[in-house]
Amino acid sequence: MMHYLSEIIRNPLLPIDSNFDRIDSQCFQINYKIHSGFTFDEEILIKKALIIIADRFCQEDIIENMYRICGTTGCLFAPSVWSCSKLANEKDYCGIHNLLRFQLMCLKVKGEKHQFPIIHLYPIYEKTDTQAEGILACISCISQGSTFSIKGTFNIKLNRYNLDAKNEQVGNSIYWAGVIVHEMLHNLGHKHRINDYSDHWQINVFEKCFLYNGKYSP
Numbered sequence: 001m002m003h004y005l006s007e008i009i010r011n012p013l014l015p016i017d018s019n020f021d022r023i024d025s026q027c028f029q030i031n032y033k034i035h036s037g038f039t040f041d042e043e044i045l046i047k048k049a050l051i052i053i054a055d056r057f058c059q060e061d062i063i064e065n066m067y068r069i070c071g072t073t074g075c076l077f078a079p080s081v082w083s084c085s086k087l088a089n090e091k092d093y094c095g096i097h098n099l100l101r102f103q104l105m106c107l108k109v110k111g112e113k114h115q116f117p118i119i120h121l122y123p124i125y126e127k128t129d130t131q132a133e134g135i136l137a138c139i140s141c142i143s144q145g146s147t148f149s150i151k152g153t154f155n156i157k158l159n160r161y162n163l164d165a166k167n168e169q170v171g172n173s174i175y176w177a178g179v180i181v182h183e184m185l186h187n188l189g190h191k192h193r194i195n196d197y198s199d200h201w202q203i204n205v206f207e208k209c210f211l212y213n214g215k216y217s218p
Contacts, residue, residue, distance in 0.1 A: 028111040037123035041165035048173035058108035061214030072097040074202040078137035081189030106141040119154040133157040134183030156183040
């Protein structure tokens, strides 16, 4: 079991409870917790990225953009992720390629109900090209017939060595939103081959469709 010491980073513009902060985008809300160790400027950059995630993450245009490119291919999961979802007998999500569609549907519903799983963001500092790290398959979306459940939370480490917090260009915020989304999909159990960031894999294509806001073309 993993344990972390943490400190809540409070946003005075948003409602707060004792455990986490929130970002609202129209009727969709994500919950997040930025853990201690980031600078003030880094926290601002992360929050800008989270606002973009709240706005785009479950947009239908982005999802369909990915499926137009990938079709039924590009699926690679951590062990037991597919079986844990209990989708094998679900006619609306038949085929392993539809796991991501199902997961995003579940998260969209939770976001609209203000019950989105908390996105935990932790700092690391490594003088490498690594942008971020996400725990593989630490959150599950499970079909229960006409309903579903979600178990776990998102857990992501951001490498402060590569966080360009002084860059206030909107493109930098979008870039880091894409980095976080990529790790969120790792958290959901999606994989690519080691160091293979090509369009062969769903997870990579989804990140690019997210970055281009549903208008990505290889």
